Amino acid sequence: MALGPLEHWWLRRHLSAYADGALGPSQQRRLAGHLARCPACQQELTELQATARALARLPQAPLPRPFRLSAAQALPAAPGPGPALRLLPGMAVACSLLLAALLAYDVVRPTSGPSAPGLEAARPAAPQEVPAQGRSPAIAVTPSPAPIPALPFRSEEATPPSPQEAAPPPRPVAGGGGPSPLRLAQVGAAAAALAAAGAWGALALRARRRL
Amino acid sequence: MEEEEALLAQARSGRLEAFNALVERYQGLVYNVCLRLLGEAAAAEDAAQEAFIAAYRSLGRFRGGSFRAWLLRIAANRCYDELRRWRRRPLPLEAASALPAPQEQSPHDAYLQGELAQHLQAGLASLPPNQRLALVLRDVQGLSYEEVAQAMGCSLGTVKSRIARSRARLRDYLKARGVLPWGAAAAVEEE
Numbered sequence: 001m002a003l004g005p006l007e008h009w010w011l012r013r014h015l016s017a018y019a020d021g022a023l024g025p026s027q028q029r030r031l032a033g034h035l036a037r038c039p040a041c042q043q044e045l046t047e048l049q050a051t052a053r054a055l056a057r058l059p060q061a062p063l064p065r066p067f068r069l070s071a072a073q074a075l076p077a078a079p080g081p082g083p084a085l086r087l088l089p090g091m092a093v094a095c096s097l098l099l100a101a102l103l104a105y106d107v108v109r110p111t112s113g114p115s116a117p118g119l120e121a122a123r124p125a126a127p128q129e130v131p132a133q134g135r136s137p138a139i140a141v142t143p144s145p146a147p148i149p150a151l152p153f154r155s156e157e158a159t160p161p162s163p164q165e166a167a168p169p170p171r172p173v174a175g176g177g178g179p180s181p182l183r184l185a186q187v188g189a190a191a192a193a194l195a196a197a198g199a200w201g202a203l204a205l206r207a208r209r210r211l
Numbered sequence: 212m213e214e215e216e217a218l219l220a221q222a223r224s225g226r227l228e229a230f231n232a233l234v235e236r237y238q239g240l241v242y243n244v245c246l247r248l249l250g251e252a253a254a255a256e257d258a259a260q261e262a263f264i265a266a267y268r269s270l271g272r273f274r275g276g277s278f279r280a281w282l283l284r285i286a287a288n289r290c291y292d293e294l295r296r297w298r299r300r301p302l303p304l305e306a307a308s309a310l311p312a313p314q315e316q317s318p319h320d321a322y323l324q325g326e327l328a329q330h331l332q333a334g335l336a337s338l339p340p341n342q343r344l345a346l347v348l349r350d351v352q353g354l355s356y357e358e359v360a361q362a363m364g365c366s367l368g369t370v371k372s373r374i375a376r377s378r379a380r381l382r383d384y385l386k387a388r389g390v391l392p393w394g395a396a397a398a399v400e401e402e
Contacts, residue, residue, distance in 0.1 A: 059328075
């Protein structure tokens with residue numbers, strides 16, 4: 001008796017399939033046994049059967065016109081995304097690999113840098129030297145306390161000479177710190193990979209829906 | 212079935228007349244399923260025509276089994292596309308009112324059937340598309356559970372679940388409007 005409510009709940013879910021004879025023999029017998037002692041399920045079964053019969057009695061609508069295909073309708077569809085669908089996944093993978101290679105190169109590059117002593121010395125100085133150099137005339141006209149202590153600190157290691165000589169070396173490095181070719185290539189590869197994958201997904205979805 | 216196989220083989224080899232023989236065999240079924248799913252005659256007409264065109268062009272992808280279920284699956288996908296376009300637009304009741312009342316009935320019976328048909332169509336329209344399709348294929352068109360599963364591209368268990376849920380929901384819908392006790396009883400009496 002403890003299983004009563006659970007059994008009732010479980011069997012009730014199968015009343016429609018029972019009404020259609022779509023249950024296995026053992027389940028069919030089990031439900032028949034339950035129905036013999038459950039008036040609520042009997043009532044529900046009657047209602048479900050009545051609903052199914054009412055639907056079965058709905059008349060079929062007459063055809064508005066015949067649907068025979070004309071020769072024009074039977075022509076093969078215009079060549080759609082077929083070749084593109086085949087090429088796009090390869091493009092997406094190739095662009096992703098290129099992006100991965102570029103990113104890997106970007107990660108590995110700083111660790112291989114110290115082998116070149118000149119570069120190591122120039123690289124950390126670059127970001128700070130740019131504003132210093134850009135403001136050099138202003139510093140000369142209105143000396144402010146902030147930049148002045150900074151300059152001797154850096155010039156101790158890198159360049160003891162005068163400010164006029166110290167300015168030129170950071171220039172090329174500072175220019176490379178902006179939109180470098182490597183960064184541009186990474187962004188380009190990422191954009192191409194995303195575009196190819198997105199276009200492939202959209203075309204594949206469209207082709208699937210068309211069937 | 213053998214005749215259908217022969218027609219399919221001819222249609223696959225490019226004989227349009229053979230395919231059109233299959234169209235004639237199934238056009239009533241396909242159109243009525245589209246009509247019950249979409250609830251609008253013009254949209255159902257377009258969906259049915261597009262389904263036959265798509266089926267002809269995709270015959271090479273038919274891997275055997277029930278051709279009728281395969282055709283219905285294509286038609287159902289067309290209807291889903293259309294429903295997606297409509298989004299939240301409520302389904303019209305045109306299908307119910309456009310359907311002819313069965314002949315040889317007393318005026319009272321015809322009234323009963325007309326009103327019951329409208330409630331049924333409105334109840335079907337209130338169901339999610341997947342459940343509506345399952346119920347239309349099973350109860351309105353009389354397909355077996357196996358064929359419904361093929362037409363819907365899902366498992367037998369899923370079909371059982373969808374039919375059970377949709378039938379129970381439609382029953383609740385009819386009961387809430389006071390239709391089920393007398394309307395469905397009348398349907399049962401005429402069996």
